[in-house]
Amino acid sequence: MADPFLSIQHVKKTFGPTTVVDDFNLDIERGEFVSFLGPSGCGKTTVLRMVAGFEEPTAGSIIVGGKDVTRLKPNQRNVGMVFQAYALFPNLTVAQNVAFGLKVAGVAKAESDKRVAEMLELIKLPQLGDRYPYQLSGGQQQRVALARALAPKPKLLLLDEPLSALDAKVRVSLRDEIRAIQKELGITTIFVTHDQEEALSISDRIAVMYGGKAEQVGAPFEIYNRPATKFVANFVGTLNVLEGVVSDAGSGRVRINTEEIGLKGKLNGSKTGDTLSLALRPEAIALGPRPGHDAKLSGEIADVHFLGSVIRVRVGIGGSKISLDTFNNSSTPPPNVGDKAEISFSSGDVLVLH
Amino acid sequence: MKSGKSWAWVTFILGAAYFFIPLIATMEFSMRMKRGEYSFEAYRVVLGDPRFQESFTFSVVAAVFTIILGVLLVVPTAYWIRLRLPQLRPVVEFVTLLPLVIPAIVIVFGYIRMYGSNSPLPFLSSDIGTSALLVIGYATLALPYMYRAVDTGLRTIDVRTLTEAAQILGAGWTTIISRVILPNVLIAVLSGAFLTFAIVIGEFTMASLLNRPAFGPYLQNIGANRAYEPAALAIIAFVITWGCMSVIQVLSRFAPKSANRPN
Numbered sequence: 336m337a338d339p340f341l342s343i344q345h346v347k348k349t350f351g352p353t354t355v356v357d358d359f360n361l362d363i364e365r366g367e368f369v370s371f372l373g374p375s376g377c378g379k380t381t382v383l384r385m386v387a388g389f390e391e392p393t394a395g396s397i398i399v400g401g402k403d404v405t406r407l408k409p410n411q412r413n414v415g416m417v418f419q420a421y422a423l424f425p426n427l428t429v430a431q432n433v434a435f436g437l438k439v440a441g442v443a444k445a446e447s448d449k450r451v452a453e454m455l456e457l458i459k460l461p462q463l464g465d466r467y468p469y470q471l472s473g474g475q476q477q478r479v480a481l482a483r484a485l486a487p488k489p490k491l492l493l494l495d496e497p498l499s500a501l502d503a504k505v506r507v508s509l510r511d512e513i514r515a516i517q518k519e520l521g522i523t524t525i526f527v528t529h530d531q532e533e534a535l536s537i538s539d540r541i542a543v544m545y546g547g548k549a550e551q552v553g554a555p556f557e558i559y560n561r562p563a564t565k566f567v568a569n570f571v572g573t574l575n576v577l578e579g580v581v582s583d584a585g586s587g588r589v590r591i592n593t594e595e596i597g598l599k600g601k602l603n604g605s606k607t608g609d610t611l612s613l614a615l616r617p618e619a620i621a622l623g624p625r626p627g628h629d630a631k632l633s634g635e636i637a638d639v640h641f642l643g644s645v646i647r648v649r650v651g652i653g654g655s656k657i658s659l660d661t662f663n664n665s666s667t668p669p670p671n672v673g674d675k676a677e678i679s680f681s682s683g684d685v686l687v688l689h
Numbered sequence: 690m691k692s693g694k695s696w697a698w699v700t701f702i703l704g705a706a707y708f709f710i711p712l713i714a715t716m717e718f719s720m721r722m723k724r725g726e727y728s729f730e731a732y733r734v735v736l737g738d739p740r741f742q743e744s745f746t747f748s749v750v751a752a753v754f755t756i757i758l759g760v761l762l763v764v765p766t767a768y769w770i771r772l773r774l775p776q777l778r779p780v781v782e783f784v785t786l787l788p789l790v791i792p793a794i795v796i797v798f799g800y801i802r803m804y805g806s807n808s809p810l811p812f813l814s815s816d817i818g819t820s821a822l823l824v825i826g827y828a829t830l831a832l833p834y835m836y837r838a839v840d841t842g843l844r845t846i847d848v849r850t851l852t853e854a855a856q857i858l859g860a861g862w863t864t865i866i867s868r869v870i871l872p873n874v875l876i877a878v879l880s881g882a883f884l885t886f887a888i889v890i891g892e893f894t895m896a897s898l899l900n901r902p903a904f905g906p907y908l909q910n911i912g913a914n915r916a917y918e919p920a921a922l923a924i925i926a927f928v929i930t931w932g933c934m935s936v937i938q939v940l941s942r943f944a945p946k947s948a949n950r951p952n
Contacts, residue, residue, distance in 0.1 A: 422853070440859055
């Protein structure tokens with residue numbers, strides 16, 4: 336593999352006695368779009384701020400394009416950043432905001448004007464150059480912030496929860512736009528979010544963070560389908576967790592409530608009598624038998640939620656409630672609460688959490 | 690409900706009477722210089738007096754320098770306190786309030802002892818040095834107003850994020866303060882500047898004890914020796930002060946609107 340464009344090596348950050356980021360390592364290729372995903376306080380924004388230069392790592396180093404930038408000031412790094420609160424300069428027009436970085440860099444006026452026009456075209460707001468930030472909607476302001484960050488042609492683009500302050504519809508359209516622009520420019524990008532759907536939908540890779548560490552780094556498909564830890568499995572997507580007891584380690588039989596399923600090859604050295612946490616995604620479970628599903632459990636319908644195209648059904652099995660999704664079919668009414676039900680799934684879809 | 694509204698009007702009329710009757714009386718008196726008729730004779734005499742023009746010009750120039758010194762001192766300090774040292778804010782607020790509790794006479798005697806001709810910094814050994822010391826003293830007197838005005842202005846913008854946004858775009862501290870912070874607190878700075886102007890124009894103690902030809906000592910001198918001119922001067926000073934306040938109001942309409950709080 337070629338040298339990574341951005342390399343975050345053994346980075347640690349402490350604030351007084353609190354360690355916020357601990358031995359964080361990540362290599363990012365040129366042109367890659369990587370998301371830092373995690374709950375509040377997991378250290379994702381702190382890592383981003385260290386890459387930007389706003390925080391100095393307590394230990395470790397940050398290499399960009401082969402150059403150690405760990406101790407460089409933010410204004411010496413040639414990095415673009417978009418903030419959650421837009422951070423447009425209220426006293427400047429849209430065009431002046433976009434031109435700010437170019438003016439600071441001493442770019443000639445004609446060239447700066449040309450670049451500003453290009454950027455406004457890129458964000459599809461060429462007619463709003465003379466407006467002030469307060470005259471724009473949230474989505475427009477964030478687009479301008481993106482154009483301002485990209486205008487000086489930064490080596491790296493950092494996006495700090497740029498969509499959090501926007502309403503749901505704008506969020507989806509803007510995230511697609513951000514991804515399209517990133518692909519068009521081929522700029523290496525780090526995107527911080529606590530929204531898993533956002534991260535899964537636009538990233539080349541995701542670093543799921545918890546407690547200041549990267550729990551797992553991988554492609555969205557891999558993160559969702561093969562979570563490496565219990566935290567990743569729980570944090571990314573909806574997950575049903577069931578307690579099971581290994582009834583026969585040799586044949587891979589596991590007892591859940593009063594029924595047994597076979598999980599051969601998944602027990603990872605567990606012994607007979609061990610208790611396991613087993614996880615299943617709602618979409619991997621069917622109500623009733625289905626071809627290819629080799630495991631089944633019996634229970635009772637606990638509740639039914641009509642969500643439009645999908646009906647989410649919860650089935651009580653022992654002390655647990657298992658959620659499963661079925662497509663809405665106008666000719667088949669949803670099940671009734673209290674009905675007996677059988678659920679089926681493929682044992683291959685069961686995740687054994689460690 | 691109706692009686693509540695009547696009481697509000699009664700209170701307003703009483704307040705307005707308390708404020709305007711002395712003003713009208715002073716104005717009326719100032720116009721009786723010529724026997725048997727109302728005239729602006731007292732104003733003509735005052736405005737035509739070369740000492741009025743000299744002392745007023747001196748005080749205006751001193752006010753301009755005081756404002757420049759105040760802005761250079763207060764804007765970076767208040768900005769830095771908000772950005773990096775918020776824990777020091779109560780201490781700085783206390784220090785900026787001291788000129789309100791320490792009388793100007795104490796400050797000026799301190800200056801006379803500290804900066805006399807035998808001092809390593811002999812401000813008082815020349816006129817220009819004494820005037821500079823007077824400007825420094827005025828800046829101290831105006832500190833509570835200037836600091837509070839600027840601090841309030843800084844509170845209306847997201848100082849930290851705007852600073853970081855400018856930094857990541859390559860700006861250094863001078864650019865950040867001059868192109869991002871100052872323009873966004875300009876109205877607050879102007880408020881502080883006009884309050885400073887009003888203080889400097891009427892200040893007597895410092896100018897008198899440092900023996901500078903300022904407007905305050907001139908006002909006192911006229912007041913002690915003339916009848917109608919002091920009343921005319923009081924009205925002129927009042928108009929200047931209200932003019933300053935009106936300018937603040939007018940300028941505040943042109944304040945840059947915050948991105949997050951459009952109104």
